[in-house]
Amino acid sequence: MPPAEQHPTPQSARQGRRREAARRMLAEGLSLMARRGVQACHVEEITAAAGVGKGTFFTHFATKEAFVAALVDQVLSDLARRVRPLGLGPADGESLLAGVGTVHLRYFQLRPEAAALLTQACGLDQDGPAGQQVRQRLADHLDMVAAMLAPAAGQLGWPAEHGRELALAMLALSCGFFWFGRPLGLGRESPAALLDRLGRLAAQGLARRD
Amino acid sequence: MPPAEQHPTPQSARQGRRREAARRMLAEGLSLMARRGVQACHVEEITAAAGVGKGTFFTHFATKEAFVAALVDQVLSDLARRVRPLGLGPADGESLLAGVGTVHLRYFQLRPEAAALLTQACGLDQDGPAGQQVRQRLADHLDMVAAMLAPAAGQLGWPAEHGRELALAMLALSCGFFWFGRPLGLGRESPAALLDRLGRLAAQGLARRD
Amino acid sequence: MPPAEQHPTPQSARQGRRREAARRMLAEGLSLMARRGVQACHVEEITAAAGVGKGTFFTHFATKEAFVAALVDQVLSDLARRVRPLGLGPADGESLLAGVGTVHLRYFQLRPEAAALLTQACGLDQDGPAGQQVRQRLADHLDMVAAMLAPAAGQLGWPAEHGRELALAMLALSCGFFWFGRPLGLGRESPAALLDRLGRLAAQGLARRD
Amino acid sequence: MPPAEQHPTPQSARQGRRREAARRMLAEGLSLMARRGVQACHVEEITAAAGVGKGTFFTHFATKEAFVAALVDQVLSDLARRVRPLGLGPADGESLLAGVGTVHLRYFQLRPEAAALLTQACGLDQDGPAGQQVRQRLADHLDMVAAMLAPAAGQLGWPAEHGRELALAMLALSCGFFWFGRPLGLGRESPAALLDRLGRLAAQGLARRD
DNA sequence: CATGAATGAGTTTTCATTCAT
DNA sequence: TATGAATGAAAACTCATTCAT
Numbered sequence: 001m002p003p004a005e006q007h008p009t010p011q012s013a014r015q016g017r018r019r020e021a022a023r024r025m026l027a028e029g030l031s032l033m034a035r036r037g038v039q040a041c042h043v044e045e046i047t048a049a050a051g052v053g054k055g056t057f058f059t060h061f062a063t064k065e066a067f068v069a070a071l072v073d074q075v076l077s078d079l080a081r082r083v084r085p086l087g088l089g090p091a092d093g094e095s096l097l098a099g100v101g102t103v104h105l106r107y108f109q110l111r112p113e114a115a116a117l118l119t120q121a122c123g124l125d126q127d128g129p130a131g132q133q134v135r136q137r138l139a140d141h142l143d144m145v146a147a148m149l150a151p152a153a154g155q156l157g158w159p160a161e162h163g164r165e166l167a168l169a170m171l172a173l174s175c176g177f178f179w180f181g182r183p184l185g186l187g188r189e190s191p192a193a194l195l196d197r198l199g200r201l202a203a204q205g206l207a208r209r210d
Numbered sequence: 211m212p213p214a215e216q217h218p219t220p221q222s223a224r225q226g227r228r229r230e231a232a233r234r235m236l237a238e239g240l241s242l243m244a245r246r247g248v249q250a251c252h253v254e255e256i257t258a259a260a261g262v263g264k265g266t267f268f269t270h271f272a273t274k275e276a277f278v279a280a281l282v283d284q285v286l287s288d289l290a291r292r293v294r295p296l297g298l299g300p301a302d303g304e305s306l307l308a309g310v311g312t313v314h315l316r317y318f319q320l321r322p323e324a325a326a327l328l329t330q331a332c333g334l335d336q337d338g339p340a341g342q343q344v345r346q347r348l349a350d351h352l353d354m355v356a357a358m359l360a361p362a363a364g365q366l367g368w369p370a371e372h373g374r375e376l377a378l379a380m381l382a383l384s385c386g387f388f389w390f391g392r393p394l395g396l397g398r399e400s401p402a403a404l405l406d407r408l409g410r411l412a413a414q415g416l417a418r419r420d
Numbered sequence: 421m422p423p424a425e426q427h428p429t430p431q432s433a434r435q436g437r438r439r440e441a442a443r444r445m446l447a448e449g450l451s452l453m454a455r456r457g458v459q460a461c462h463v464e465e466i467t468a469a470a471g472v473g474k475g476t477f478f479t480h481f482a483t484k485e486a487f488v489a490a491l492v493d494q495v496l497s498d499l500a501r502r503v504r505p506l507g508l509g510p511a512d513g514e515s516l517l518a519g520v521g522t523v524h525l526r527y528f529q530l531r532p533e534a535a536a537l538l539t540q541a542c543g544l545d546q547d548g549p550a551g552q553q554v555r556q557r558l559a560d561h562l563d564m565v566a567a568m569l570a571p572a573a574g575q576l577g578w579p580a581e582h583g584r585e586l587a588l589a590m591l592a593l594s595c596g597f598f599w600f601g602r603p604l605g606l607g608r609e610s611p612a613a614l615l616d617r618l619g620r621l622a623a624q625g626l627a628r629r630d
Numbered sequence: 631m632p633p634a635e636q637h638p639t640p641q642s643a644r645q646g647r648r649r650e651a652a653r654r655m656l657a658e659g660l661s662l663m664a665r666r667g668v669q670a671c672h673v674e675e676i677t678a679a680a681g682v683g684k685g686t687f688f689t690h691f692a693t694k695e696a697f698v699a700a701l702v703d704q705v706l707s708d709l710a711r712r713v714r715p716l717g718l719g720p721a722d723g724e725s726l727l728a729g730v731g732t733v734h735l736r737y738f739q740l741r742p743e744a745a746a747l748l749t750q751a752c753g754l755d756q757d758g759p760a761g762q763q764v765r766q767r768l769a770d771h772l773d774m775v776a777a778m779l780a781p782a783a784g785q786l787g788w789p790a791e792h793g794r795e796l797a798l799a800m801l802a803l804s805c806g807f808f809w810f811g812r813p814l815g816l817g818r819e820s821p822a823a824l825l826d827r828l829g830r831l832a833a834q835g836l837a838r839r840d
Numbered sequence: 841c842a843t844g845a846a847t848g849a850g851t852t853t854t855c856a857t858t859c860a861t
Numbered sequence: 862t863a864t865g866a867a868t869g870a871a872a873a874c875t876c877a878t879t880c881a882t
Contacts, residue, residue: 018862037333039249043856053864055859064856116333119389123247123330126393135393142394162404168391169383169408175390176382179329183336183345184352186378194372198379204418205411224882228845252872263847268874434861438866457753459669462851473868478853539809540753543667543746546813555813562814582824588816589828592806593799599749600805601798603756603765604772614792618799624838625831648841673877683843685880694877 022060024050030071034113038068038120065130072121072134075114076141079107083145093152094203100149102199104174109187109195115178118171142167156206170202232270234260240281244323248278248330275340282331282344285324286351289317293355303362304413310359312409314384319397319405325388328381352377366416380412442480444470450491454533458488458540485550492541492554495534496561499527503565513572514623520569522619524594529607529615535598538591562587576626590622652690654680660701664743668698668750695760702751702764705744706771709737713775723782724833730779732829734804739817739825745808748801772797786836800832 028049033041043064047054061067086099108115122138124131146163154160177198181187238259243251253274257267271277296309318325332348334341356373363376387408391397448469453461463484467474481487506519528535542558544551566583573586597618601607658679663671673694677684691697716729738745752768754761776783776793784790807828811817 014862021863037335040335042854054866055857055864056862058857059862119329119386120333122390122393123326125247125250131393138390139394142396158407159404162400164394165391165396165400165404165408168394168396169387169411172386172390173379173383176329176386177379180332180348180382180385181375181378183332183341184349184374184378186375190372190375194369194375197368198375201411201415203415205414208414208418224845231846253874254872264849264873265847265875266845269845269847274873434866441867457755460755463853464851474870475854475868476866479866479868484852536753539749539806542810542813543750545667545670551813558810559814578827579824582820584814585811585816585820585824585828588811588814589803589807592810593803595810596749596802596806597799600752600768600802601795603752603761604769604794604798606772606795606798610792610795614789614795617788618795621799621835622831624835625833628834628838644841651842672875684845685843685878686841688878689841 021052030113034116068121069130069133087148093155094207096152097203098200101202102196104170105195105199108174108178112178115175119179231262240323244326278331279340279343297358303365304417306362307413308410311412312406314380315405315409318384318388322388325385328385329389441472450533454536488541489550489553507568513575514627516572517623518620522616524590525615525619528594528598532598535595539599651682660743664746698751699760699763717778723785724837726782727833728830731832732826734800735825735829738804738808742808745805749809
């Protein structure tokens with residue numbers, strides 16, 4: 001009997017712990033980087049918060065910037081998971097657009113760390129591999145949202161070839177609102193009705209026929 | 211000719227050169243910090259670009275962060291100079307709101323460095339003196355814009371006590387659009403008509419009565 | 421042979437090397453700081469002399485001043501080790517006082533670096549943590565010596581409440597003799613008989629009844 | 631009538647102001663350097679305290695170290711002025727020695743800045759011109775005191791060729807007492823009787839015939 | 841001469857990354 | 862694979878000194 005079977009699936013148990021450590025580092029890292037700034041947050045703080053040794057960080061992520069890119073990926077996937085369902089049900093263009101806008105604003109209101117991270121991640125060195133990965137990931141996300149909005153946008157008279165820009169505007173407004181607002185104490189406490197209204201602006205504005 | 215006039219206003223000549231050096235450092239610094247990132251841009255690069263010695267930087271600005279705060283002040287003053295005239299002429303609420311939105315978008319389209327700087331400056335340590343100055347400056351700016359928009363916003367049904375949030379939304383959308391868009395190549399080439407339309411969204415959206 | 425013994429106590433081997441590096445830094449640092457001055461001696465010189473990287477210094481000592489404080493501690497402990505035995509054997513007051521004085525003088529004659537270090541360490545910023553540590557350490561040392569001398573001093577008519585001052589006078593004379601004397605070439609070559617005589621002065625002076 | 635006579639002795643008036651500025655710089659510099667440390671005290675602090683421009687400092691003293699050397703000269707001259715009279719009147723050896731010791735201690739008790747300065751000045755780079763000047767000045771001072779003490783010392787059995795060492799011991803004890811004592815709060819408040827006793831130690835110790 | 845703006849060599853300290861164990 | 866000790870490149874900031882005015 002091979003020793004590998006001493007424990008039930010010992011390898012996957014080890015893999016499980018490994019994944020768990022990565023998850024903790026990502027979670028703590030997101031929180032710390034948002035609170036203290038991406039650059040000011042040191043690798044050792046993250047590993048300490050995650051309860052692992054400093055060296056372990058680099059067995060999971062090639063560099064600190066790669067870690068940030070991984071966080072961006074995680075945040076955008078999370079955001080997409082909230083946005084995508086809106087495209088499934090049948091909805092008129094205006095409702096779809098308003099829904100997407102509102103979901104964005106609510107998302108970043110509840111997760112200001114996500115806003116802080118995305119904003120700062122855009123400042124990574126554009127030429128390094130991590131910066132390129134972030135850029136690509138962001139482009140993919142905007143493409144996805146643009147594709148989702150395409151019918152609605154077209155219906156409301158927004159030029160099809162500028163779908164990305166519409167998605168970009170939504171991201172910029174929602175993410176920037178909480179990034180610029182946070183040091184001022186704005187945003188976090190804004191009533192839902194207000195954010196709904198902001199989220200509907202694009203839909204209503206485009207819907208208007210002059 | 212009296213010897214006193216050998217050097218025409220000798221003291222102010224020195225002061226003039228001094229101011230000129232400060233102006234060059236601010237201009238070059240804005241450009242460099244936007245291109246390479248606020249943190250990645252080193253003081254020595256700025257002074258080299260401005261043609262002065264490294265030490266000179268610190269006779270004008272107490273710290274690098276104080277320099278960033280000075281740049282924020284300069285950018286917001288510049289932006290205010292473009293926005294304020296809109297509040298002077300008589301205009302209905304919708305036009306005023308649309309005008310302010312469009313001016314913001316055009317401003318950051320032409321000066322992506324300004325967008326990059328403001329965005330990154332919001333990441334300065336909130337507790338340090340420079341961070342506090344930036345925060346205060348930003349709050350003042352939003353107050354100014356909010357005051358300008360107050361009549362228009364009220365006319366369109368935006369609650370008066372949330373004027374700051376309306377101003378914040380405009381800043382976030384316009385500044386964020388070019389910050390997030392730049393690494394993707396979006397924004398810089400966007401046709402003016404598109405930006406006008408984006409700028410009008412708030413006005414039109416609020417103007418619609420459901 | 422079990423694999424666990426491949427590396428005999430692997431962790432303590434690392435710790436041993438670490439301690440050894442600290443010992444080398446302290447030894448070389450004492451020598452260099454005495455020769456070139458505490459401030460003029462740079463951290464990099466010390467690490468180079470100790471054969472470690474510059475960064476290693478700061479994994480052992482929080483700051484350069486903390487390093488100086490550690491040296492002071494080492495020097496005073498070393499000095500105390502020579503002085504303390506004198507208090508053990510039975511001795512009349514005069515002999516004890518004379519012995520302590522002579523030991524001090526001999527100590528600093530053989531270790532002018534110690535004199536240089538103590539003297540300069542007293543110039544550290546009194547408000548910083550290192551300065552406070554040095555001050556406390558010095559006070560403790562004087563208290564220890566004062567306690568040792570108490571019976572002798574009392575016997576010779578030195579007021580008990582000024583024991584610290586007597587200890588201070590001994591330290592000042594011995595340490596200062598070699599600090600002020602060194603640039604003049606005085607002290608280092610002074611014959612032992614002379615130093616003995618200097619060391620006995622206090623004992624004999626106090627012993628005299630007018 | 632030559633314009634030079636417009637003001638009575640205009641040249642010496644200017645010279646007088648110049649000397650006055652130097653005197654102020656020396657006085658303020660001594661105080662500041664003692665309080666904050668020779669190295670930590672900056673040229674600009676001194677000139678500001680003296681009410682002159684920073685550049686003026688260097689028209690009076692070649693370097694900051696030369697300034698320290700000038701202060702040393704001033705302090706030692708001042709000290710000598712107090713010590714020398716003791717050698718004039720007729721006095722037995724023991725009284726002379728005791729007087730010199732007491733004067734030293736009283737001098738540094740009243741002028742702890744002088745103790746701080748002399749002690750720190752001995753740490754100047756021994757090879758630089760200022761360091762050499764300090765060394766020479768100190769040697770001269772000790773020679774002077776030694777010459778003064780020669781008859782007394784001889785009378786009390788101190789070997790003539792070691793007069794310098796006797797003078798050195800007196801300087802070390804008195805200066806060091808207040809240098810090491812200051813951070814501990816010792817010395818400044820010590821009663822005069824105690825200092826007298828310390829000052830007499832050498833005289834009484836040497837006077838004793840075993 | 842007096843001044844103070846400009847200068848840049850010099851120094852401490854930080855922190856991502858490596859690698860021996 | 863996990864660890865944390867070692868590493869050194871990098872960067873802000875200081876301050877004595879110079880010199881044009």
